[in-house]
Amino acid sequence: MADNDLVNVKIDGIAVQVPKGTPAIEAAKKAGVDIPFFCYHPKLSMEAGANCRMCLVEVATPRKGPDGTISMAKMPKPQTACSLPVSEGMEIETQTEQVIADRKAILEFLLINHPLDCPICDRGGECPLQNNTIFYGPQNSRFIEEKRHFPKAYPLSKHVVFDRERCIHCARCTRFTDDISGDHQLAFLKRGADMYIDTFNQSKMVSKFSGNVIEICPVGALLSRDYRFKARPWDILSQKSICTQCSNGCNIKLDYRVGRLQRVNARLNEAVNEEWTCDKGKFGMDYVSTDQRLVTPLIRRDGALQPATWSEAMDLVVQRLKEAGKSVGAIGGARCTNEDNYILQKFFRNVLKSNNLDHRLGTYLPPAQSGLHARLGYHTMGNAIADFERMKTIFVIGSDLVNEQPILFLRVRKAWRFKGGRIIAANPAATQISEFADPEVTYRAGAEVALLNGIIKILAERNPSAADLPGYGDFIKSLAGWSIEKAAEESGVSAERIRRIADAIFSGETAFIAGKAVTEHPDASAVIEAICNLAVLSGNAANVNIPVTQCNAQGAMDMGLLPDSAPGYTPVEEPGLNTRQMLEAAADSNLKALWLVGADPVAHYTDADLAKRALGGDTFVIASELFLTPSAELADVVLPVASVAEKDGTYTNCERRVQRIFKAFELSPDVHPDWFVFADASGRLEQPLPYFSARDILREINVTVPLYADCSPQKLGNEGIRWQYPSAKSDLQLVPVEYRPLAKVTVAE
Amino acid sequence: METNGNEGGHRFSQKSIAQLDEIITHYPERRAAMLPALWIAQREYDGYLPPEALQEVADRLERPLSEVQAVASFYTMYNFRKRGRHHLEVCTCLSCAVRGAYEVMHKLEKELGISAGEVTVDGEFSIAEVECLDFCGAATVVQVGDQYFGNVTAENVDMLLDQLRNSDSHTPVELADALVKIMTPGGSEAAPA
Ligand code: SF4
Ligand code: SF4
Ligand code: FES
Numbered sequence: 001m002a003d004n005d006l007v008n009v010k011i012d013g014i015a016v017q018v019p020k021g022t023p024a025i026e027a028a029k030k031a032g033v034d035i036p037f038f039c040y041h042p043k044l045s046m047e048a049g050a051n052c053r054m055c056l057v058e059v060a061t062p063r064k065g066p067d068g069t070i071s072m073a074k075m076p077k078p079q080t081a082c083s084l085p086v087s088e089g090m091e092i093e094t095q096t097e098q099v100i101a102d103r104k105a106i107l108e109f110l111l112i113n114h115p116l117d118c119p120i121c122d123r124g125g126e127c128p129l130q131n132n133t134i135f136y137g138p139q140n141s142r143f144i145e146e147k148r149h150f151p152k153a154y155p156l157s158k159h160v161v162f163d164r165e166r167c168i169h170c171a172r173c174t175r176f177t178d179d180i181s182g183d184h185q186l187a188f189l190k191r192g193a194d195m196y197i198d199t200f201n202q203s204k205m206v207s208k209f210s211g212n213v214i215e216i217c218p219v220g221a222l223l224s225r226d227y228r229f230k231a232r233p234w235d236i237l238s239q240k241s242i243c244t245q246c247s248n249g250c251n252i253k254l255d256y257r258v259g260r261l262q263r264v265n266a267r268l269n270e271a272v273n274e275e276w277t278c279d280k281g282k283f284g285m286d287y288v289s290t291d292q293r294l295v296t297p298l299i300r301r302d303g304a305l306q307p308a309t310w311s312e313a314m315d316l317v318v319q320r321l322k323e324a325g326k327s328v329g330a331i332g333g334a335r336c337t338n339e340d341n342y343i344l345q346k347f348f349r350n351v352l353k354s355n356n357l358d359h360r361l362g363t364y365l366p367p368a369q370s371g372l373h374a375r376l377g378y379h380t381m382g383n384a385i386a387d388f389e390r391m392k393t394i395f396v397i398g399s400d401l402v403n404e405q406p407i408l409f410l411r412v413r414k415a416w417r418f419k420g421g422r423i424i425a426a427n428p429a430a431t432q433i434s435e436f437a438d439p440e441v442t443y444r445a446g447a448e449v450a451l452l453n454g455i456i457k458i459l460a461e462r463n464p465s466a467a468d469l470p471g472y473g474d475f476i477k478s479l480a481g482w483s484i485e486k487a488a489e490e491s492g493v494s495a496e497r498i499r500r501i502a503d504a505i506f507s508g509e510t511a512f513i514a515g516k517a518v519t520e521h522p523d524a525s526a527v528i529e530a531i532c533n534l535a536v537l538s539g540n541a542a543n544v545n546i547p548v549t550q551c552n553a554q555g556a557m558d559m560g561l562l563p564d565s566a567p568g569y570t571p572v573e574e575p576g577l578n579t580r581q582m583l584e585a586a587a588d589s590n591l592k593a594l595w596l597v598g599a600d601p602v603a604h605y606t607d608a609d610l611a612k613r614a615l616g617g618d619t620f621v622i623a624s625e626l627f628l629t630p631s632a633e634l635a636d637v638v639l640p641v642a643s644v645a646e647k648d649g650t651y652t653n654c655e656r657r658v659q660r661i662f663k664a665f666e667l668s669p670d671v672h673p674d675w676f677v678f679a680d681a682s683g684r685l686e687q688p689l690p691y692f693s694a695r696d697i698l699r700e701i702n703v704t705v706p707l708y709a710d711c712s713p714q715k716l717g718n719e720g721i722r723w724q725y726p727s728a729k730s731d732l733q734l735v736p737v738e739y740r741p742l743a744k745v746t747v748a749e
Numbered sequence: 750m751e752t753n754g755n756e757g758g759h760r761f762s763q764k765s766i767a768q769l770d771e772i773i774t775h776y777p778e779r780r781a782a783m784l785p786a787l788w789i790a791q792r793e794y795d796g797y798l799p800p801e802a803l804q805e806v807a808d809r810l811e812r813p814l815s816e817v818q819a820v821a822s823f824y825t826m827y828n829f830r831k832r833g834r835h836h837l838e839v840c841t842c843l844s845c846a847v848r849g850a851y852e853v854m855h856k857l858e859k860e861l862g863i864s865a866g867e868v869t870v871d872g873e874f875s876i877a878e879v880e881c882l883d884f885c886g887a888a889t890v891v892q893v894g895d896q897y898f899g900n901v902t903a904e905n906v907d908m909l910l911d912q913l914r915n916s917d918s919h920t921p922v923e924l925a926d927a928l929v930k931i932m933t934p935g936g937s938e939a940a941p942a
């Protein structure tokens with residue numbers, strides 16, 4: 001920022017320099033001065049802000065007199081520091097008699113109708129209203145009349161319950177649903193003393209992000225139905241962790257008590273989730289503390305899975321692995337840590353001598369070195385999550401973004417809401433993005449390539465310099481039969497809307513996000529090639545994003561849980577079997593042993609029947625699992641393993657950010673992290689893998705996987721590190737893509 | 750069938766749509782037309798704003814439902830429950846009270862078989878108790894739509910009821926209509942079908 005954009009202000013006499021327009025409350029933070037507040041929130045717009053008046057301060061600004069002398073002119077009334085942009089020479093006083101009296105008066109006023117039922121309030125002990133009252137409030141109240149009364153537990157949704165009596169009308173929650181989640185669920189009804197928060201017509205609050213309002217409510221008005229009355233804040237311990245419910249890698253705190261998870265709160269990471277979580281994460285992590293968790297190994301005896309000791313189970317595993325020789329394989333790892341996965345592949349590759357490793361269960365199975373990587377030089381996301389804020393245009397294609405990538409969705413919406421970005425979307429059915437996408441078009445399922453060809457056609461005409469790109473000749477020839485009208489007819493999207501999409505892409509830096517409708521397309525490779533063409537043609541080759549969806553699928557790829565590449569994408573000499581091939585081999589009794597590592601093909605593989613035949617046949621199946629899943633039920637040995645709450649390690653999120661998790665508690669002595677299980681097996685095979693902790697393994701990864709060289713335990717810190725490819729791809733080209741309407745496509749393998 | 754181009758249970762007539770379109774041109778953004786749009790809705794939906802009316806306003810202004818309800822509920826002249834065709838607002842403030850307002854009120858309640866705040870089963874009348882109507886010289890005062898009736902007593906209130914029974918006006922709808930007219934000086938009329 002240029003110097004002339006900075007202004008000099010004084011807070012209680014302390015001089016600071018801040019960018020012009022900074023709210024006084026932020027300038028005060030910089031000066032180390034506390035200004036109490038309730039409604040102010042740096043991520044919410046001020047359009048409906050400055051409600052609580054808690055942040056009043058006295059302000060003076062320099063004025064030039066008629067004789068040219070400069071004097072300080074005090075504003076006649078106290079100002080709200082949260083909504084006051086500072087200007088050059090401004091002097092702010094936060095400790096005057098007036099301010100102290102104002103704070104007392106505001107708090108007395110806010111407490112008039114507040115029930116003060118702190119002893120039974122979940123917020124008690126971590127409540128801004130309690131805290132501000134202690135530090136700034138009056139000792140007593142003059143109000144002796146009857147307080148307002150409302151039902152104490154008004155359920156707003158499956159997750160959120162509302163105590164209307166405790167609400168101080170700060171509008172943080174309503175602004176959250178308008179500014180951040182965009183579902184506009186909460187609003188103030190009526191006015192004055194009758195005012196209250198509610199949903200439209202008392203309908204259920206429908207939001208993917210409702211849990212956040214619980215965290216930002218400065219009092220105990222919005223509460224979690226799961227956590228209600230479960231613990232007191234001073235009784236819980238907290239551990240830093242990462243959400244495992246999707247690949248976005250939200251930073252969270254696991255709040256636990258006597259070895260059980262009580263609740264999940266967001267942890268600030270500006271690069272990833274800022275301070276939000278989605279409801280899947282905030283309320284779905286309780287799986288770690290359910291009674292269905294496996295706590296003892298199981299061995300199949302007389303046709304049924306029966307409890308066994310750890311040694312019995314491992315001896316059996318090792319004996320069968322010895323018999324199997326190289327005829328072994330492992331599926332899974334997308335939900336394990338990098339350390340687990342690294343040891344898993346090391347055990348299979350170095351000890352068992354097999355490359356039969358795959359973490360993928362979906363339809364889109366490009367060998368690791370082709371697909372997006374072959375075209376653009378990266379495997380999944382060209383951009384970081386925070387990069388979306390700077391985009392002029394974001395084109396979401398084939399993705400129900402709010403469900404597939406919740407935090408990415410919030411960033412994309414932020415780009416639109418606060419950064420002037422333009423969002424366009426094309427999906428087989430309307431999604432929640434239509435709130436702000438302009439336009440969101442719906443295309444005929446499977447017709448992505450037709451739609452893209454229409455857009456490409458327009459852009460090719462507008463961008464004559466594209467003719468210099470390698471492959472242009474064949475590429476443009478392959479489009480000869482295409483016109484915008486034909487694209488419109490094939491895709492079901494009007495020519496006018498195709499033009500609008502093309503205009504938006506043409507207008508500036510554009511990022512592309514493709515989702516499940518693309519990756520699960522029977523002809524996924526063709527669609528991805530077409531997206532790459534569009535990106536290359538429009539000068540956005542660095543901005544294609546096809547994020548993985550499972551928690552650590554990215555890390556599993558990086559750690560070499562692929563049949564054709566070792567950690568760091570080093571090609572292997574003799575590629576092993578992929579998921580489908582392993583399942584087929586097992587179903588045909590051509591694989592002696594199969595290890596499922598946190599993978600449940602019966603429930604999640606596209607061909608459940610194949611999965612059942614594979615696991616139910618002659619192949620010896622080992623399942624490392626948290627639960628007795630449908631696949632584990634078919635296994636010969638089931639090994640209980642640690643969840644995210646019970647181990648240390650790192651996950652790599654969809655944007656390649658490596659982030660640490662820390663062990664919160666212990667479940668049972670027989671429950672170990674996955675890496676430990678493989679190290680144990682290896683030891684029993686007399687080829688010890690001597691690691692004491694996940695940290696040891698990460699240090700080895702730092703050395704053996706150059707991409708992870710910087711991701712040492714010391715350096716990862718609180719924000720994590722996004723690993724980078726050594727260089728950007730220089731030989732970009734255009735490639736002809738054949739459009740095959742859906743009916744004519746058979747599942748390719 | 751005439752649909753007015755109305756899908757999804759929308760009720761605005763062609764005239765209302767034209768009026769809303771005119772009103773929208775008065776403001777820099779659609780959202781600013783919220784209050785007039787609510788008056789049109791109150792006219793179209795029999796003098797009150799059921800959830801469907803709020804939905805229609807939300808759809809037509811492309812605003813969130815919660816926002817429409819928040820705005821509407823801020824004001825006291827939008828009705829959220831059905832009112833009678835004749836909505837009687839009886840002043841019971843000081844001067845009227847001294848001049849027998851409560852007798853008038855009780856007589857009305859007895860005659861119509863409802864209490865203040867209720868609507869008769871046939872939807873013809875509703876009664877509300879209100880504060881000073883600033884016509885104290887003629888206490889007791891009863892307001893019906895935009896008309897004042899002064900010097901009402903328990904004895905002559907029957908006459909008022911008879912007079913209203915014989916009129917075919919619908920006061921909540923007419924009040925809304927009068928306001929919409931003021932807001933559409935362009936005099937938008939129904940577009941030719
Ligand atoms: S419910 Fe909480 S966040 Fe919402 S307005 Fe009331 S006090 Fe503020
Ligand atoms: S967006 Fe993904 S990582 Fe974040 S809380 Fe939701 S499920 Fe968890
Ligand atoms: S924090 Fe400034 S008015 Fe609420």
Ligand code: FES
Pocket residue numbers: 840841842843844845846880881882883884885888889890
């Ligand atoms: S008191 Fe009834 S009109 Fe004034």
